[in-house]
Amino acid sequence: MKINSKLPNVGTTVFTTMSHLATQYNSVNLGQGFPDFDMSQDLAELVAKAMKDGLNQYAPMAGLPVLLERLSEKVLDLYQVEVNPITDITITPGGTYAIYTALTTVLEPGDEVIVFEPAYDSYIPNIEINGAVPVLIPLEFPGYSIPWDIVKSKINEKTKMIMINSPHNPTGSVITYADIEQLREIVKGTNIFILSDEVYEHLIFDGLQHQSILRFPDLLERAFVCFSFGKTFHSTGWKIGYCISSPSLMKEFRKVHQFNCFSVHTPSQVGLAGYLLNKDSYINLGSFVQKKRDYFEQLMTATIFKPLPSYGSYFQCYSYEGVSELSDKDLAVILTKEYGVTPIPVSAFYQAGTDNKVIRFCFCKKEETLDKAVEKLVRYKG
Numbered sequence: 001m002k003i004n005s006k007l008p009n010v011g012t013t014v015f016t017t018m019s020h021l022a023t024q025y026n027s028v029n030l031g032q033g034f035p036d037f038d039m040s041q042d043l044a045e046l047v048a049k050a051m052k053d054g055l056n057q058y059a060p061m062a063g064l065p066v067l068l069e070r071l072s073e074k075v076l077d078l079y080q081v082e083v084n085p086i087t088d089i090t091i092t093p094g095g096t097y098a099i100y101t102a103l104t105t106v107l108e109p110g111d112e113v114i115v116f117e118p119a120y121d122s123y124i125p126n127i128e129i130n131g132a133v134p135v136l137i138p139l140e141f142p143g144y145s146i147p148w149d150i151v152k153s154k155i156n157e158k159t160k161m162i163m164i165n166s167p168h169n170p171t172g173s174v175i176t177y178a179d180i181e182q183l184r185e186i187v188k189g190t191n192i193f194i195l196s197d198e199v200y201e202h203l204i205f206d207g208l209q210h211q212s213i214l215r216f217p218d219l220l221e222r223a224f225v226c227f228s229f230g231k232t233f234h235s236t237g238w239k240i241g242y243c244i245s246s247p248s249l250m251k252e253f254r255k256v257h258q259f260n261c262f263s264v265h266t267p268s269q270v271g272l273a274g275y276l277l278n279k280d281s282y283i284n285l286g287s288f289v290q291k292k293r294d295y296f297e298q299l300m301t302a303t304i305f306k307p308l309p310s311y312g313s314y315f316q317c318y319s320y321e322g323v324s325e326l327s328d329k330d331l332a333v334i335l336t337k338e339y340g341v342t343p344i345p346v347s348a349f350y351q352a353g354t355d356n357k358v359i360r361f362c363f364c365k366k367e368e369t370l371d372k373a374v375e376k377l378v379r380y381k382g
């Protein structure tokens with residue numbers, strides 16, 4: 001059988017490839033972003049109880065009403081905005097699925113989508129599979145801020161959407177209020193949609209405030225805002241997230257969602273609804289993860305790698321400029337095979353493979369894991 005590939009230029013994701021290599025060489029995996037410590041046993045027990053209590057049949061298509069209610073309360077508390085639990089929120093099997101569904105909901109062949117690079121690796125294939133065209137704009141290196149003048153120059157009648165991501169994967173940069181004002185000015189009076197990937201909303205450091213699109217009603221009316229329980233509750237393997245939008249957009253989003261996944265694992269939704277009653281479960285997450293960033297950064301001073309600032313997410317990028325002529329991809333492989341630590345090469349997040357000699361490490365690990373990794377990394381001298 002011959003198949004006409006819908007994604008002819010796509011291989012296996014860098015996360016799968018590097019995690020596979022890490023297993024093969026038994027290296028410390030600071031590549032793919034996931035915690036290596038246990039999630040809350042209370043949450044696990046709430047889910048187990050729901051299963052044992054017989055709550056094992058389909059949840060409603062948009063999500064379990066009690067969970068939608070809790071999320072609406074959480075959003076009001078955090079961002080001072082009222083989102084209607086019945087019309088504005090949909091529970092999804094993961095944040096990535098929420099992003100894919102939002103793109104599929106609005107994109108038509110030939111539409112242009114503004115994407116900033118480095119870009120999380122699912123964005124561009126998600127755009128292309130819908131027949132739309134990614135318009136790539138590099139974030140300004142090394143601060144990874146958005147060059148708004150360039151954004152303005154790329155807007156035309158085909159521009160359907162702008163994708164933003166804060167805290168940012170892979171760089172850990174965050175969007176400021178000044179960015180929001182620029183975005184506002186650009187989309188005002190247009191039909192441009194916004195996709196805001198906010199899966200790391202609680203993982204923000206140094207006292208910074210997360211500039212969620214939810215805070216800005218004029219932007220929310222044209223936005224799909226995507227979140228992840230996996231990142232918030234150290235349970236990335238659960239693959240549960242949600243999308244918040246305005247009622248008319250969410251109505252269309254659900255048309256796509258209902259014929260793809262229909263609904264999400266019921267006992268997990270019951271457990272999450274119960275667990276969200278305790279605000280401490282997410283309020284202190286930023287400072288908890290910041291300690292890990294600081295711990296790792298301190299250890300890394302003994303290596304040749306130079307940190308780029310990380311203000312949020314699971315990740316910090318490190319430069320080896322001037323130390324080695326190796327490409328970041330080759331270095332990531334050598335560090336895995338010969339030094340026993342796996343990073344992610346940041347060029348993997350650029351379509352053209354732009355190599356600034358930067359690799360990404362996931363620091364959301366047990367201290368002993370970080371100790372072990374850095375003990376190995378100090379041996380690398382270029």
Ligand code: GLN
Nearest residue numbers: 015016031032033034169
């Ligand atoms: N979000 C994770 C990361 O950036 C990867 C998730 C995945 O492997 N699809 O590392």
